[in-house]
Amino acid sequence: METNLKSKAFQEFSNAAETLVNPVLQRWKDQGGKVVGYFCSTVPEEIITAAGLTPFRMRATGSTGTEESDAFYSSINCSFPRHCFNQVLTGDFKFLDGIVCVNSCDHVRRIYDNWKRFVPTDFIEMMSLPRKTGPDQVGWYTEELAMLKDKVGKHFGVEITDDRLWEAVKLHNETRRLQKKLYELRKQEKPPITGAETLAVMVAGTAMPKEQYNEKLRELLDELSGTEGPGGHRARLLIVGGILDDPAYIKVIEDQGGLVVTDSTCFGSRLMWVEVDENASDPISALAQYYLTDRPSCPRMYGEHDNRAQYVIDMCREFNCDGVIGERLIFCDSWLVEHYMLGQDLKAAGIPMLKLDREYLTSGIGQLRTRVQAFLETMGR
Amino acid sequence: MALIDKHPELARYITEQGWFEFLREQTLAMIEIPEMQLQVKTLDSLLKMYGRILDAVENDKPFVSSYYCLAPELYTAMDLPYYMVMQTPFLASSVPYLLTDIDAAEEMGLGNDLCTAIRLSIYYVEANLSPLPTCALNLLYPCDGAPLLHEVIKRNERWRNIPMFACDPPYYSDERSLDYFADEMRKMAKFVETNTGAKLDMDKLKETLEYSNQMFQLWDEYNQLRRNVPSPHGWGIGAPQCFSQAWVYEAGTPQGVEWFKKLVEIAELNVKNGVGPVPEEKIRLFWFDLLPFGWVFEFLPWLEEEWGAVMVMDMFGNFPYTMIDTSSEEEIWRGLAKRNLFDAPMVRQARGVADNFANDIARIVKDFKIDAVVWPGHMGHKDGAATVGIMRETCRDLSVPFVHLGLDLFDKRYSTPDQIKDKMSQFFRAMGLG
Ligand code: SF4
Ligand code: SF4
Numbered sequence A: 001m002e003t004n005l006k007s008k009a010f011q012e013f014s015n016a017a018e019t020l021v022n023p024v025l026q027r028w029k030d031q032g033g034k035v036v037g038y039f040c041s042t043v044p045e046e047i048i049t050a051a052g053l054t055p056f057r058m059r060a061t062g063s064t065g066t067e068e069s070d071a072f073y074s075s076i077n078c079s080f081p082r083h084c085f086n087q088v089l090t091g092d093f094k095f096l097d098g099i100v101c102v103n104s105c106d107h108v109r110r111i112y113d114n115w116k117r118f119v120p121t122d123f124i125e126m127m128s129l130p131r132k133t134g135p136d137q138v139g140w141y142t143e144e145l146a147m148l149k150d151k152v153g154k155h156f157g158v159e160i161t162d163d164r165l166w167e168a169v170k171l172h173n174e175t176r177r178l179q180k181k182l183y184e185l186r187k188q189e190k191p192p193i194t195g196a197e198t199l200a201v202m203v204a205g206t207a208m209p210k211e212q213y214n215e216k217l218r219e220l221l222d223e224l225s226g227t228e229g230p231g232g233h234r235a236r237l238l239i240v241g242g243i244l245d246d247p248a249y250i251k252v253i254e255d256q257g258g259l260v261v262t263d264s265t266c267f268g269s270r271l272m273w274v275e276v277d278e279n280a281s282d283p284i285s286a287l288a289q290y291y292l293t294d295r296p297s298c299p300r301m302y303g304e305h306d307n308r309a310q311y312v313i314d315m316c317r318e319f320n321c322d323g324v325i326g327e328r329l330i331f332c333d334s335w336l337v338e339h340y341m342l343g344q345d346l347k348a349a350g351i352p353m354l355k356l357d358r359e360y361l362t363s364g365i366g367q368l369r370t371r372v373q374a375f376l377e378t379m380g381r
Numbered sequence B: 001m002a003l004i005d006k007h008p009e010l011a012r013y014i015t016e017q018g019w020f021e022f023l024r025e026q027t028l029a030m031i032e033i034p035e036m037q038l039q040v041k042t043l044d045s046l047l048k049m050y051g052r053i054l055d056a057v058e059n060d061k062p063f064v065s066s067y068y069c070l071a072p073e074l075y076t077a078m079d080l081p082y083y084m085v086m087q088t089p090f091l092a093s094s095v096p097y098l099l100t101d102i103d104a105a106e107e108m109g110l111g112n113d114l115c116t117a118i119r120l121s122i123y124y125v126e127a128n129l130s131p132l133p134t135c136a137l138n139l140l141y142p143c144d145g146a147p148l149l150h151e152v153i154k155r156n157e158r159w160r161n162i163p164m165f166a167c168d169p170p171y172y173s174d175e176r177s178l179d180y181f182a183d184e185m186r187k188m189a190k191f192v193e194t195n196t197g198a199k200l201d202m203d204k205l206k207e208t209l210e211y212s213n214q215m216f217q218l219w220d221e222y223n224q225l226r227r228n229v230p231s232p233h234g235w236g237i238g239a240p241q242c243f244s245q246a247w248v249y250e251a252g253t254p255q256g257v258e259w260f261k262k263l264v265e266i267a268e269l270n271v272k273n274g275v276g277p278v279p280e281e282k283i284r285l286f287w288f289d290l291l292p293f294g295w296v297f298e299f300l301p302w303l304e305e306e307w308g309a310v311m312v313m314d315m316f317g318n319f320p321y322t323m324i325d326t327s328s329e330e331e332i333w334r335g336l337a338k339r340n341l342f343d344a345p346m347v348r349q350a351r352g353v354a355d356n357f358a359n360d361i362a363r364i365v366k367d368f369k370i371d372a373v374v375w376p377g378h379m380g381h382k383d384g385a386a387t388v389g390i391m392r393e394t395c396r397d398l399s400v401p402f403v404h405l406g407l408d409l410f411d412k413r414y415s416t417p418d419q420i421k422d423k424m425s426q427f428f429r430a431m432g433l434g
Helices: A008-018 A023-030 A045-050 A079-090 A109-118 A135-156 A162-185 A195-204 A210-224 A247-255 A283-294 A305-318 A333-348 A365-378 B008-028 B034-058 B073-078 B087-091 B098-110 B116-126 B145-155 B175-196 B202-226 B239-249 B254-272 B293-298 B300-307 B329-343 B355-367 B388-398 B417-431
Strands: A035-038 A054-057 A098-102 A124-127 A235-240 A258-264 A323-329 A353-358 B064-066 B082-084 B135-138 B164-166 B283-287 B309-314 B372-375 B402-404
Touching: A008 A023, A008 A195, A008 A210, A023 A035, A023 A054, A035 A045, A045 A054, A045 A135, A045 A162, A045 A283, A079 A109, A098 A109, A098 A135, A109 A124, A109 B388, A124 A135, A135 A283, A135 B175, A162 A195, A162 A210, A162 A283, A195 A210, A195 A247, A195 A258, A235 A247, A235 A305, A247 A258, A247 A365, A258 A305, A258 A323, A258 A365, A305 A333, A305 B145, A323 A333, A323 A365, A333 A353, A333 B098, A333 B116, A333 B145, A353 A365, B008 B034, B034 B239, B034 B254, B073 B175, B073 B202, B082 B087, B087 B098, B087 B116, B087 B293, B098 B116, B116 B145, B135 B145, B135 B175, B145 B164, B164 B175, B175 B329, B202 B239, B202 B254, B202 B309, B202 B329, B239 B254, B283 B355, B293 B300, B300 B309, B300 B417, B355 B388, B372 B388, B372 B417, B388 B402, B402 B417
Parallel strands: A035 A054, A035 A098, A098 A124, A235 A258, A235 A323, A323 A353, B064 B082, B064 B135, B135 B164, B283 B309, B283 B372, B372 B402
Antiparallel strands: none
């Protein structure tokens, strides 16, 4: 399923999703701009932007194997960190000027330990992310963010003032609003953009300076508004899971007739459905409040499952979905248990769910096709 | 009406109790062996714990579900029975129905790559096979599995309305983290008071902690004895029993102190007589995990008999034995926070940055004259699996052989005992050990 999106803006997004260093980012580097990589959606990009740097969400696009990282990881580890650390070892991330890690999951948090010990890097930080989301934890995370701000400022020689932070918050909120507009278009009966294409747009947003991204996204929105896609899909789907950054995976699903019209994933709606409060008393606590509590959470956060399930159900209703696909990277404990619970919640809500295990690099396409087809059929589509 | 009819959730618990009574009978038959006298005492403590929970359910008395690394001395001081939700895999995985329950967990939709201890515990909760406590203290560390298990607990229809509290774990091990966690523990104790009606008398807690300090001190003394060549004990007695006494059944009791005294006495005698678990100790192993509780007897005796390989130390046997300063309330909470978050076995390695993997290996290899380090690679220990490079490098620097096995501590079908024996034999041969 394709929509024939031809615009230059979309092509740039699509290229950005297929590579680590896209031309916009390369230009930024060529002009002396610095880039800081970060793992996990709970790291506030705004602090990096406020320091005049470009935040880059870590992924392992373009990886072809794990030969180098196999000595550091085991076969029971999630394939995302294994591919990602492999690229660290082969030098694919040399374009980064710093790294911010967080204890997001058992697999990814060890990238910090391995990176720090085995790959010389000038700036690598680890933040302590709470498991709970109450006021005490927001307090703790506020301190964490304040410390990160100081360290980034000191290392890169910038004074990160409140004004700069508020500016960054506004800029990133603008990104969120634009992305949300794009999602709104997908509520149409014949959405002008597919799920795979949307993912490319979202991934690109984590790999280029936000001003330029916003400009291009505005262009794309102008192009799409008032248009329709080809329609003809068999079902409208929501996809829920973790680090899904490969549009090709969604394309396989859509090629079977299941149009992905919305999601709850790390590169999807969870990044932007809610905004940072611009009227809060200070930017650091506003960011802590947002990243820990206000934004839709993932199973990393304890005590939030009911809210997460409700979020998926609400999104299904808002986007008129016929079913849900839960994707999980093999060996991911968090998403395994989350999907186990979510399956029960969706059943109670009368929404069919298909659970799919996958590897980080899209493979086993034949089996994926068969499972999706069977799922669509069970839904009578 | 039988207790089980009124409380079907006790089905497994009562069977487990029966199983331990049976094991006690078996052990009694060997009572002339001093170590077996201690095993009987351990089983007595365990059975007392089971009895207290069943009595609490039957007579509507308060009890809590909690964990070894959530300050068990508090419950002793409050005279509150407690049990661990993950009790079956950790303390009772010799029960004959373990594999059937693992299969049932998989059928429930929990797959086969999530830690079996977590899968089993989710199964017991979801299948209504876990005692329903007055209030629950949930665990959010050391791995991803633990908070997810408790998310299931929180959502389960029978547990939903049980009051719950969870201490939030910081990731670092600095003073700020210590204060934060001490505060969480303080809130936890308040929560228990409010929801059970039990009172925490600080004098009583102080007394309990003093007993507990004595136990840890004696444990440390015992470990010094294990430095001897030959080691006075192998896998048969040591960490699992010490752990269950100090952290679970007898946390901060005079009986616990007596148990440790007896252990030290027996070990001293063995050292004096130059006696160890095998006639000739050939290889001194550091087994860097829990024991493979689901299939201990099919593997560990073989290590000793076939190779003269003695498990001198394991992950649960040695950690910093920091005494808790009981001179002020402030210090008590900080001490509890330190012991339960920074020191507690498995938590100290898995919860934070990987430094303790390297530090523990270096310390233990040196102190215990270790000939080989075994990383069993339990399928649940994903953070450890991502630390193998660091462990291997540490061993290389120490010039001590290192082997990574890949197994499930609870399910012998994951890697069979024969496959593991084969890997161990190949390793020993390749390294010229034994
Ligand atoms: S998919 Fe799961 S295990 Fe893999 S990186 Fe994400 S949270 Fe970690
Ligand atoms: S055995 Fe390891 S992985 Fe399993 S619950 Fe314990 S810490 Fe987590």
